[in-house]
Amino acid sequence: MGRIVLEKVKKSFGDVTVIPPLDLEINDGEFVVFVGPSGCGKSTLLRLIAGLEDVSGGKIEIDGNDATFIPPAKRGLAMVFQSYALYPHMTVRKNIAFPLRMAKLDQAEIDRRVNNAAEVLNLSDYIDRRPGQLSGGQRQRVAIGRAIVREPAAFLFDEPLSNLDAALRVGMRLEISELHKRLKTTMIYVTHDQVEAMTMADKIVVLRAGNIEQVGSPLELYRAPKNLFVAGFIGSPKMNFIEGEEAAKHGAHTIGIRPEHIEVSGDKGAWSGVVGVSEHLGSDTFFHIHETGLAETITVRADGEVDFKHGDRIHLTPREDVIHKFDANGLRIE
Amino acid sequence: MARAITTQRKVIITAAAWAVGLLIFFPIYWTILTSFKTEAQAINDPPLFFNFDWTLENYAIVQERSNYMRYLWNSVIIAGGSTLLGILVAVPAAWSMAFVPSKRTKDILLWMLSTKMLPAVGVLYPISLIFVEFNLLDTRIGLVVVLMLINLPIIVWMLYTYFREIPVDILEAARMDGASLREEILYVLTPMAIPGIASTILLNFILAWNEAFWTLNLTAAQAAPLTAFIASYSSPEGLFFAKLSAASTMAIAPILILGWFSQKQLVRGLTFGAVK
Amino acid sequence: MATQHSRSAARLMMAPAVVLLLGWMLVPLTLTLFFSFKKYLPMRGDSLERGLDWVGFDNYVRFLGSSSFWPSVQATLVIVGGVLAITVILGIFLALLLDQPFWGQGIVRILVIAPFFVMPTVSALVWKNMFMDPINGILAHLWRFFGAEPVSWLSDASVQSIILIVSWQWLPFATLILLTAIQSLDSEQLEAAEMDGAPPVKRFFYIILPHLGRAITIVILIQTIFLLSIFAEIFVTTGGAFGTRTLTYLIFQRVIDSQNIGLGSAGGVYAIILANIVAIFLMRIVGKNLDQ
Numbered sequence: 001m002g003r004i005v006l007e008k009v010k011k012s013f014g015d016v017t018v019i020p021p022l023d024l025e026i027n028d029g030e031f032v033v034f035v036g037p038s039g040c041g042k043s044t045l046l047r048l049i050a051g052l053e054d055v056s057g058g059k060i061e062i063d064g065n066d067a068t069f070i071p072p073a074k075r076g077l078a079m080v081f082q083s084y085a086l087y088p089h090m091t092v093r094k095n096i097a098f099p100l101r102m103a104k105l106d107q108a109e110i111d112r113r114v115n116n117a118a119e120v121l122n123l124s125d126y127i128d129r130r131p132g133q134l135s136g137g138q139r140q141r142v143a144i145g146r147a148i149v150r151e152p153a154a155f156l157f158d159e160p161l162s163n164l165d166a167a168l169r170v171g172m173r174l175e176i177s178e179l180h181k182r183l184k185t186t187m188i189y190v191t192h193d194q195v196e197a198m199t200m201a202d203k204i205v206v207l208r209a210g211n212i213e214q215v216g217s218p219l220e221l222y223r224a225p226k227n228l229f230v231a232g233f234i235g236s237p238k239m240n241f242i243e244g245e246e247a248a249k250h251g252a253h254t255i256g257i258r259p260e261h262i263e264v265s266g267d268k269g270a271w272s273g274v275v276g277v278s279e280h281l282g283s284d285t286f287f288h289i290h291e292t293g294l295a296e297t298i299t300v301r302a303d304g305e306v307d308f309k310h311g312d313r314i315h316l317t318p319r320e321d322v323i324h325k326f327d328a329n330g331l332r333i334e
Numbered sequence: 335m336a337r338a339i340t341t342q343r344k345v346i347i348t349a350a351a352w353a354v355g356l357l358i359f360f361p362i363y364w365t366i367l368t369s370f371k372t373e374a375q376a377i378n379d380p381p382l383f384f385n386f387d388w389t390l391e392n393y394a395i396v397q398e399r400s401n402y403m404r405y406l407w408n409s410v411i412i413a414g415g416s417t418l419l420g421i422l423v424a425v426p427a428a429w430s431m432a433f434v435p436s437k438r439t440k441d442i443l444l445w446m447l448s449t450k451m452l453p454a455v456g457v458l459y460p461i462s463l464i465f466v467e468f469n470l471l472d473t474r475i476g477l478v479v480v481l482m483l484i485n486l487p488i489i490v491w492m493l494y495t496y497f498r499e500i501p502v503d504i505l506e507a508a509r510m511d512g513a514s515l516r517e518e519i520l521y522v523l524t525p526m527a528i529p530g531i532a533s534t535i536l537l538n539f540i541l542a543w544n545e546a547f548w549t550l551n552l553t554a555a556q557a558a559p560l561t562a563f564i565a566s567y568s569s570p571e572g573l574f575f576a577k578l579s580a581a582s583t584m585a586i587a588p589i590l591i592l593g594w595f596s597q598k599q600l601v602r603g604l605t606f607g608a609v610k
Numbered sequence: 611m612a613t614q615h616s617r618s619a620a621r622l623m624m625a626p627a628v629v630l631l632l633g634w635m636l637v638p639l640t641l642t643l644f645f646s647f648k649k650y651l652p653m654r655g656d657s658l659e660r661g662l663d664w665v666g667f668d669n670y671v672r673f674l675g676s677s678s679f680w681p682s683v684q685a686t687l688v689i690v691g692g693v694l695a696i697t698v699i700l701g702i703f704l705a706l707l708l709d710q711p712f713w714g715q716g717i718v719r720i721l722v723i724a725p726f727f728v729m730p731t732v733s734a735l736v737w738k739n740m741f742m743d744p745i746n747g748i749l750a751h752l753w754r755f756f757g758a759e760p761v762s763w764l765s766d767a768s769v770q771s772i773i774l775i776v777s778w779q780w781l782p783f784a785t786l787i788l789l790t791a792i793q794s795l796d797s798e799q800l801e802a803a804e805m806d807g808a809p810p811v812k813r814f815f816y817i818i819l820p821h822l823g824r825a826i827t828i829v830i831l832i833q834t835i836f837l838l839s840i841f842a843e844i845f846v847t848t849g850g851a852f853g854t855r856t857l858t859y860l861i862f863q864r865v866i867d868s869q870n871i872g873l874g875s876a877g878g879v880y881a882i883i884l885a886n887i888v889a890i891f892l893m894r895i896v897g898k899n900l901d902q
Binding site: 344347348350351352354355356358359361362364365368376377380381423424426427429430431433434436440442444445446447448449450451452453454455456457458459460461463464483486487490515540543544546547550551560561562564565567568574575578579582585586589590592593594 | 616617619620621623624626627628630631634635637638639641642645704707708710711712713714715717718719720721722723724725726727728729730731732733735736737738739740741745746748751755778781782835838839841842845846858861862865866871874875877878879881882884885886888889892893896897
C-alpha cells in the first residue's frame with residue numbers, strides 16, 4: 001500500500017509552466033523528500049499528488065489505480081500542512097477525529113483510534129483543548145495525529161517544520177523519522193532545508209524550476225551530484241567551486257570540493273589564502289579563506305580546536321579522491 | 335512595551351476625552367431626557383436637567399397618535415428581510431470569490447462596489463415607475479428588495495474580507511480529511527465564519543434601518559418604516575418637543591443598542607476592508 | 611489555485627449576486643438615460659403609452675442653463691467640503707485623543723460613535739427643533755444666557771446649520787476609521803523616531819500623519835459619496851430653501867415636485883457622472899488593497 005507513480009505529470013497556471021512533464025516513482029514504505037529552493041515547484045508537485053490542484057497533463061497512479069481525476073478526499077492520502085491547518089473551533093480530540101467522522105466510522109472505533117494516536121503523540125493531556133491554547137510543537141503533533149488516524153496509503157508533509165523554532169525542529173525531525181520507522185507507510189516530505197532532506201530521506205528528489213535535477217539516496221547525492229546545482233544545494237556548508245586553470249588541471253570546466261574535504265595547515269599545502277571570518281561551532285570550525293586566486297572565497301572545515309586569526313596566511317590541501325568535476329554545461333564528469 | 339504614564343497626564347486626558355465624548359453624545363442624551371418631561375418643562379429656560387417630573391405620557395401619546403408599533407414592525411421587516419435576503423445571495427458569492435479567486439474576481443468586486451455609488455436620485459423615477467408597474471409602491475416586499483440590492487455590495491464585501499482571513503489550508507485539510515464540499519462548508523467553514531457573518535448581518539441591519547431616501551420616497555402609509563414615522567413630525571404643531579423626543583427615542587433606541595455592538599465591524603464594513 | 615471542479619461550482623454560486631446587481635444597475639440606468647432625451651411632463655398629459663417626444667440634448671442644456679443649477683452645485687460643494695473639512699480635522703484630533711490611555715476608554719468610544727447610528731431623519735429633526743429653534747431651542751437658551759440675540763439658524767445660517775448637523779452624524783465615522791488606522795501604526799516606528807530625537811509635534815507630522823494618509827483618503831472618498839446624496843437632512847429641515855438646495859435635492863424637486871421627468875433625468879445623469887468621478891478614485895485605492 002502506498003506506491004505512487006507520476007507519468008509525464010505537468011502543471012501550468014495560464015501560460016506559466018510550473019512543472020514541465022515529469023516522471024517519478026515512489027515505492028511503498030519509502031520516505032521521499034522533495035527538496036529545492038523556494039519557487040522550485042516542490043509544493044505544487046505535492047499538491048498535485050494530493051489532488052488539491054488539477055494536473056495540466058499526465059497521469060498520477062496510486063497503488064496501481066489511476067488517481068488523476070479522483071478528488072482529494074478519495075485518494076486515501078493524509079496531509080500535514082505547513083500552517084498545521086487545524087480546525088480552530090474544534091478540540092484536539094475533535095480535530096483528530098474529523099477524518100474518521102467523515103469516513104463515517106462508528107463512535108467506538110473513532111474513540112479507540114483517537115486515544116491511541118493521542119497516546120503515541122503525547123497529546124493525552126491536551127486532548128480537550130483547542131488549537132489556540134497549544135504551543136507550536138503541540139499543534140504540529142495534532143496535525144500529525146489527524147493524519148495517522150486515517151491509516152492512509154501515504155502521508156504528505158508540506159514543510160511541516162518551518163514554523164517551529166530551531167530546537168523544536170530537531171526534536172520533531174526525529175519524531176517524524178521514528179514514526180516512519182514504526183508505521184512503515186510511504187511519506188512524501190517537502191522542504192527547502194537540505195539538512196532535513198539529508199537526515200530523514202530514504203530518497204531525495206532535488207527540484208529546480210519544476211524539473212527533477214536528481215533522484216537518489218542522501219549519500220548518493222552527496223557523493224555523486226549530477227550537476228553543479230545539486231552539488232551546491234546538498235551539503236552544508238556549500239561546496240566550493242573553482243573554475244579556470246585549477247579546474248583545467250583536472251580536465252574539467254569547474255571543479256567542486258566540499259569544505260570538509262580540504263585540509264588546513266599553517267605551513268604547507270597546495271593552495272594558500274588569508275583567513276577572513278572564522279565560525280567556531282565548538283565541534284568544528286569553518287574558515288572563510290580569501291585571496292586564494294581560485295575563487296572569491298574558499299570555505300574549509302577544520303577541527304574545532306584549530307585556531308587561526310583573522311588575516312593569517314594559511315595553506316590548504318584538497319583531498320584529490322573526492323574532487324567533483326563538471327563540464328562547461330555544469331554536468332558531472334565521471 | 336507599556337511605559338509608565340504619569341497619573342497627572344492620564345487625569346488630563348481622561349477629562350478631555352470625557353468632555354468631548356459627552357459633548358458629542360449630548361444631543362442624544364438630551365433627546366432621551368426630554369422625552370420624559372412634560373411639554374412645558376421641555377422648553378423651560380433654563381433647560382431642566384434633573385429637577386422635573388418624570389413622565390411616560392409622551393410615549394403613550396405618540397403610540398396612540400401614530401401607531402408606533404406598525405412603523406416599528408415595518409422597520410424590522412424591511413431591515414431584517416433585506417439583510418437576510420442579502421446574506422443568502424451574498425454568502426455563496428463571497429465564498430467563491432474568497433476561496434476560488436479567478437482573474438476576474440477583483441473586477442467583479444470593484445464593479446459591485448461601483449453599483450453602490452449610483453446616486454439614488456438619478457434613478458428615482460425609473461424605480462418608482464417599475465414599482466407602479468409591479469404594484470410594489472408602499473409594500474414591504476418592494477422595499478425589502480430595493481434595500482437588499484442597495485446593501486448587497488457591502489454585504490458581499492464584508493463577507494469577502496472575513497472569508498479571506500480564513501486560511502485556505504484549513505479548507506484543504508478538510509478536503510484531504512475526506513470531507514465533501516457540503517461537509518467542508520457545513521462543518522469547517524461556517525463555524526469559523528460565524529463571527530463574520532453575524533457582524534455583517536448586524537451592520538447591514540443598521541444601514542437598512544436608517545436608510546431614508548428610498549423608504550421616504552417609495553412608501554406612503556402601509557409599508558412606512560420608522561424613518562417615515564419620524565418625518566411626519568417635521569411640521570411643528572404647538573408644543574411638541576417632548577413628544578418629538580419620545581418618538582425619536584423610540585426610533586433610534588433599538589438600533590443604538592445594536593450599533594454599539596457593531597462598532598468594530600463598522601470600520602471594516604464601510605471601508606470595504608481597506609482599513610482594518 | 612483550485613481544481614476545475616471547484617471553479618465551476620464557484621461560478622454557479624456567484625451568479626445570483628452578479629445577475630441581481632447587473633439588473634439593478636442596468637435597468638434604471640437605461641430608463642434614466644432614455645427619459646433624459648425625452649420631453650416627459652406627466653402633469654401636462656405626456657405619457658409613456660402615447661409615446662414621448664425626442665428632444666435630443668434639450669434637457670441637458672436646460673438643466674445646466676437653469677438659474678437654480680449653479681447655486682445648487684455651489685451649495686453641494688460648500689456642504690460636502692464643509693463637512694469633510696470638519697469631520698477630517700476634528701476626526702484626527704479625536705482619534706489622537708482617544709488613542710491615549712485614559713479611564714473609561716470603552717464608554718467614551720461608545721459615546722463618540724453613537725451619532726452615527728441615529729437615523730438621518732431623527733437627527734435632522736432633533737437638531738432643527740430642540741437645538742436650532744430660535745425660541746425654544748437649547749442654542750437659543752444658550753445665546754440668551756450670554757445676553758445675545760438668538761439666531762434663526764435654519765433661515766439665517768442655513769448652510770452652516772446643515773453642515774453642523776451632517777458633521778455631527780459623520781464625525782464618528784471619520785474618528786472611528788482614523789482611530790483604527792492610528793492603532794495599526796507600528797509602535798516601534800514611533801519609538802524609533804523618539805530615539806532619533808523627534809519631538810511629539812514632529813512625530814505627528816512626519817510619522818502619524820503620513821501613516822494616516824490612506825485612511826484620510828478613504829474617509830474623504832466614502833463620505834463624499836454619501837454626502838453627495840444627502841437627502842433626509844434637507845428634506846425635513848429646510849426643504850431646500852435658504853440656499854440649501856443641493857444638486858440631489860434639485861433633481862428630486864424636478865422629478866417629484868415639478869414632475870418634469872425628462873429634465874430631472876438629465877440632472878440624474880449629471881449626478882451619476884459626478885459620483886463616478888469620485889468613485890474611480892475610491893476604487894483605485896480599494897483595488898490596490900485587493901492585490902495584497
